[in-house]
Amino acid sequence: MKTAVQKTAIYQTKRPDASRWSNKWVQSPLWFMGFGIAVAVCLVVFVLNALFGRVHPSSPWGLGYGIAAAVLFVGVFFYGVKRRTMQVRALGRAWYYLQFHVYGGTLFLLLALMHVGFRVPHGVLTWWLWALSIWVVASGLLGIVLQKWIPTLLSTGVTTEVNYDRIPELTDEIRERAEKLVETSDYAVRDFYRKDVAPVLAAPQFRPIYYLGISGGLKGQTPPFRHLRAMLPTEERAKLNELEDLVGTKLEIDAHYTLQKALRGWLYVHVPVSVVLAALLGFHIFTVLYY
Amino acid sequence: MQRDRFRHKGFFSRLQLPVAKKYVYPSSRNAMFFVGGIGAVLVLGLFSFNAFFQHGALVSNGPLSSNHAAFGGDCSTCHTAFQNVTSDKCSVCHEKFGDEVGVHTFASHYLYRSDDFTRVVPAANEPACFGCHTEHVGRDAPITAVADDNCLQCHGFGSFNTGHPEFDFAADSLLDDGNLKFPHTLHVNQVRDRKDLVDIEQACLYCHNATPDGTGFQPISFDRNCDTCHLTTSDATPWVTVASAEGPGVLTLETLRAQQRPGSLWTYYTNPNEFQDRGGAVRKSPVYHRDPWVLENLRRLRQILYPSTGLADLLRASGDVDPRDVRSLYEEAVATLDTYAEELRSSPEREVQQELAEVEDLLDVVRRRLRDPYAPLDETRFLVSPAARDTSISVEEGRAFERVIDQLTQPCQKCHYVEEATIVRVKADQGNLIRAEFNHGAHIIQTRCLDCHSAIPIRQAAATNTTAEWAEDNAGIQNLPSIAKCQTCHTDGKASNTCVTCHLFHPDKSQHSNLLQYLE
Numbered sequence: 001m002k003t004a005v006q007k008t009a010i011y012q013t014k015r016p017d018a019s020r021w022s023n024k025w026v027q028s029p030l031w032f033m034g035f036g037i038a039v040a041v042c043l044v045v046f047v048l049n050a051l052f053g054r055v056h057p058s059s060p061w062g063l064g065y066g067i068a069a070a071v072l073f074v075g076v077f078f079y080g081v082k083r084r085t086m087q088v089r090a091l092g093r094a095w096y097y098l099q100f101h102v103y104g105g106t107l108f109l110l111l112a113l114m115h116v117g118f119r120v121p122h123g124v125l126t127w128w129l130w131a132l133s134i135w136v137v138a139s140g141l142l143g144i145v146l147q148k149w150i151p152t153l154l155s156t157g158v159t160t161e162v163n164y165d166r167i168p169e170l171t172d173e174i175r176e177r178a179e180k181l182v183e184t185s186d187y188a189v190r191d192f193y194r195k196d197v198a199p200v201l202a203a204p205q206f207r208p209i210y211y212l213g214i215s216g217g218l219k220g221q222t223p224p225f226r227h228l229r230a231m232l233p234t235e236e237r238a239k240l241n242e243l244e245d246l247v248g249t250k251l252e253i254d255a256h257y258t259l260q261k262a263l264r265g266w267l268y269v270h271v272p273v274s275v276v277l278a279a280l281l282g283f284h285i286f287t288v289l290y291y
Numbered sequence: 292m293q294r295d296r297f298r299h300k301g302f303f304s305r306l307q308l309p310v311a312k313k314y315v316y317p318s319s320r321n322a323m324f325f326v327g328g329i330g331a332v333l334v335l336g337l338f339s340f341n342a343f344f345q346h347g348a349l350v351s352n353g354p355l356s357s358n359h360a361a362f363g364g365d366c367s368t369c370h371t372a373f374q375n376v377t378s379d380k381c382s383v384c385h386e387k388f389g390d391e392v393g394v395h396t397f398a399s400h401y402l403y404r405s406d407d408f409t410r411v412v413p414a415a416n417e418p419a420c421f422g423c424h425t426e427h428v429g430r431d432a433p434i435t436a437v438a439d440d441n442c443l444q445c446h447g448f449g450s451f452n453t454g455h456p457e458f459d460f461a462a463d464s465l466l467d468d469g470n471l472k473f474p475h476t477l478h479v480n481q482v483r484d485r486k487d488l489v490d491i492e493q494a495c496l497y498c499h500n501a502t503p504d505g506t507g508f509q510p511i512s513f514d515r516n517c518d519t520c521h522l523t524t525s526d527a528t529p530w531v532t533v534a535s536a537e538g539p540g541v542l543t544l545e546t547l548r549a550q551q552r553p554g555s556l557w558t559y560y561t562n563p564n565e566f567q568d569r570g571g572a573v574r575k576s577p578v579y580h581r582d583p584w585v586l587e588n589l590r591r592l593r594q595i596l597y598p599s600t601g602l603a604d605l606l607r608a609s610g611d612v613d614p615r616d617v618r619s620l621y622e623e624a625v626a627t628l629d630t631y632a633e634e635l636r637s638s639p640e641r642e643v644q645q646e647l648a649e650v651e652d653l654l655d656v657v658r659r660r661l662r663d664p665y666a667p668l669d670e671t672r673f674l675v676s677p678a679a680r681d682t683s684i685s686v687e688e689g690r691a692f693e694r695v696i697d698q699l700t701q702p703c704q705k706c707h708y709v710e711e712a713t714i715v716r717v718k719a720d721q722g723n724l725i726r727a728e729f730n731h732g733a734h735i736i737q738t739r740c741l742d743c744h745s746a747i748p749i750r751q752a753a754a755t756n757t758t759a760e761w762a763e764d765n766a767g768i769q770n771l772p773s774i775a776k777c778q779t780c781h782t783d784g785k786a787s788n789t790c791v792t793c794h795l796f797h798p799d800k801s802q803h804s805n806l807l808q809y810l811e
Contacts, residue, residue, distance in 0.1 A: 052440065052443070052449075053440040054438045054439075054440040054441065056425060056438075057352075058421075058425065059440070121352070121353065122352060122353025122354060122427065122428055122429055123349075123350070123351050123352040123353045123427065124348070124349040124350075124351070125338055125349055125350045125351075125352075126352055126353070128334070159304070159305075160304045160308075161303075163311070163315050164317075165315050165316075165317060165318055166311055166315055170308055173308060173309065174306070174308075177306075245305070245306060246306065249304060249305075249306050249308070267320065267323060268323055268326075271320070271323040271324065271327060272323050272324070272326040272327030272330055273327070273330075274327065275324060275327025275328060275330065275331050276327055276330040276331045276334055278331070279331035279332075279334065279335050280331075280334060280335075280338075283335055283338055283339070283350075287342065287350050289373060290372055290373055291350075291366065291370045291375070291376075
C-alpha cells in the first residue's frame with residue numbers, strides 16, 4: 001500500500017521508457033490515452049451524424065453534444081472548487097481534478113464546436129458563447145504551455161531562485177546593499193552607480209527580452225563594468241566586483257519577475273472569462289428551455 | 292552578521308540574501324473572480340434586459356428568415372414560455388382557412404394523393420413545424436429546404452443514391468394497367484408517316500400534349516387524340532341478335548324509346564337510319580365513342596347477368612378504379628342522376644315535380660360531401676362482382692348472353708377490354724410515382740423523351756419502320772425508367788438528390804396564400 005506522497009511521486013517521476021517529450025508534456029499516459037479515445041469517439045459520432053442525420057444544434061445529435069459539453073464544463077469548474085478546499089481530503093486528490101480540468105476542458109470545446117456544427121453561430125449570444133469557449137480553452141492551453149516551459153527556462157537560465165511575492169523585498173535589499181557599498185567608493189564608482197546601476201536596481205523590472213532567452217537578456221542589461229574596472233585601483237575593483245554581483249542577482253530576479261509574471265498573469269485572461277462564460281452558458285440553457 | 296542571523300531565518304544564493312522570516316502567502320487571486328463576476332453580471336444584465344424588455348435580438352440564435360422577418364420584434368408571436376414553438380402558433384397564419392384535417396398537418400401528409408384514411412394516425416408525438424423548418428439561421432435561409440434526416444426519421448431509407456427503394460412498378464415488375472389495347476410502336480410510325488415527321492419525339496408530342504405550365508401532360512382524350520382515325524363513319528357493329536323469347540339479345544331503338552326509362556332521352560335524338568334490321572338481328576353504323584345505344588344495351592344485359600350491381604348502373608365504364616380515383620366515380624354517378632332529373636323537368640305532373648325537388652336536394656347534399664377532400668368514399672359500391680352473377684341463369688344461357696355482349700361491343704373491343712359485361716375503365720393518367728413531383732419541362736431541355744421512356748422499343752420500331760410487328764403495350768403507362776436512371780443525374784456533385792427534390796410534405800402548399808380563400 002503506497003502512501004499519498006508515494007503515489008504523487010509516481011506521477012511526477014520520469015518514466016524511463018518514455019521519450020523526453022512525453023515525460024515533459026504528458027503527466028499521465030492513461031489520462032492522455034483516455035482523452036485521445038474520447039476525441040476519436042466524438043469525431044466518429046460527428047461523422048456518423050453528418051452522414052445519417054442533421055448537423056444542427058437543435059437536432060437530437062446537436063442537443064446531445066450541447067448537453068455533454070455543458071456537463072463537462074460544470075465538471076471542469078470543480079477544479080476551482082477543489083483549489084479552495086484543499087484541506088478537505090475527502091474530496092479526493094487535486095491531481096485528478098487538474099487532469100479532468102485540462103482534458104475535460106479541451107473536450108468541452110470540441111463538443112461545443114460539434115454542437116454548432118463547426119460553424120460560426122448566427123446569434124449574438126451564441127456567437128459570444130462560441131468565442132468565449134474558444135478563448136477560455138485556448139488561454140487554458142496557453143497556461144499549460146507556460147507551466148511546462150517557464151520553469152524549465154528558469155531552472156536552466158538563472159542560478160537564483162526566488163519567490164515571486166518576495167521579489168520587491170529582495171530588490172530593496174539588494175539596492176540597499178549596493179547603496180551602502182558605493183557610499184565608501186570613490187567618485188568614479190559613485191558616478192557609474194548613479195548613471196548606470198541605480199536605474200537597474202530601482203525596482204523589479206519587467207523585460208520581455210527574457211522570453212526570448214535568459215542569458216541573452218542578462219547580458220544585454222548588464223551595465224559596462226569592464227570599462228570602469230580597468231581604470232580603478234585594486235580596492236575599488238573589489239567593491240566594483242561586489243556591485244556587479246549585486247546587479248547580476250538583481251537581473252536574475254528581474255528574469256524571475258518577468259517570467260513568473262506570465263505564469264501568474266495568464267490566469268487573468270483565463271479565469272475571469274471562464275466566469276463570464278459560465279454565466280452565459282447558464283443563460284443560454286435558460287433561453288433554450290424558455291424559448 | 293550575528294545580528295543578521297538573529298533577524299533572519301537563514302540566507303540563500305551567493306549574495307546571502309535573507310530567507311523569509313515567515314511563510315509567504317501567495318497574493319490573493321480573488322480579483323480575478325471579482326473581475327469575472329462583474330463581467331458576468333454586466334453581460335447577464337445586458338442579455339436579460341434585451342430578452343425581457345426589448346426585442347430580444349441579442350439572445351436570438353440568429354436572424355429570422357425573410358418569410359418571418361416581420362415577427363422579429365416580438366418573440367411571443369412564435370414562442371411560448373417554456374413550451375418552445377407550438378405548431379398552433381404557426382397555424383394562426385398558415386392554417387387560417389384550412390380544412391378539417393389541415394393542409395400543413397401530418398394527417399394531410401398521410402393522405403397526400405392516397406386518400407387512404409387508414410394511414411392517418413393520432414398527431415401525438417409527431418414533430419412540430421419547427422422540427423423541419425429551422426428558423427434563426429439567417430435572413431436568406433431557405434426554411435422550406437427541409438433536410439433529409441427529418442424525413443428519414445420515419446422513412447428510414449438512407450440517401451437517394453444508396454438507400455432509396457426501387458419504384459414499385461419496377462421492383463415488383465407490375466404489369467401495365469392502362470386497360471387499353473394500344474401499341475405505341477404502331478401509332479408512332481403511323482403518325483410519323485401521316486404527318487411526315489422526322490423526329491420521333493414530335494410524334495410522341497402529337498398525342499401527349501403538355502399542360503399549360505409545362506410540368507406534365509394532359510390526360511389522353513378520345514375526342515382530342517383518337518377521334519381522327521378511330522370510329523369513323525364506316526365503323527359498324529356486327530349483326531347483333533335482338534332480344535326475343537328464344538334468347539337474350541339487344542333492344543332496338545324503337546323498343547328503348549317506347550320504354551321511356553330514365554336516361555333514355557338520347558333515343559329521341561338518335562337517327563333511326565343508323566340502324567339496319569335484318570329480322571332478329573340489328574346492326575348500327577356508324578358507332579360513336581360512348582355510343583348510348585351500345586352502352587344502354589350493355590347496361591341492360593349486365594343488369595340481367597349481375598342483378599345486384601347497384602351503383603355500377605350509373606357509370607359508363609367499370610367501377611374498377613384505384614381508391615384514390617373513387618371521387619370520379621361518384622361524380623360520374625351524380626352526373627348520370629342529373630341527366631335523369633333533367634329529363635323529368637318536362638313532366639308537368641305535380642307529384643313528379645315534388646319528387647324532382649327532393650331528388651335535387653339529395654344531389655346537392657351529395658355534391659357538398661364530394662367537395663370535402665377528406666370525406667371517406669367507398670368505391671366497392673360501384674364494382675360488378677363476378678361472384679354476384681345470377682345463379683338462375685344456366686351456363687348455356689350465360690354463354691348466349693356473353694355472345695351477344697361480344698357482338699354488341701365488337702367496335703369497342705378494338706381498343707377496350709370488356710369484362711363482366713362492363714367496359715373496363717381506361718386509366719387516362721398514369722398512377723405511378725404519385726407522391727413524387729416531376730417536372731417534364733425541367734428535364735426535357737437536358738435529355739430526350741425516349742432516353743428515359745425506353746421500356747417500349749419505339750426507337751427500334753421507328754428505325755425499321757415496321758408497322759406489322761407490333762405488340763399491345765396496354766397504353767404503356769409504365770413505360771417509365773427505374774430509379775437507376777434518375778440516379779445517374781441526381782447524385783452527389785450533380786443534380787440535387789435530397790428528399791424534397793421530388794417529394795412534398797404538404798399536399799397543397801398554395802392554399803396558405805390563396806387570396807380567394809380570404810375573400811370567401
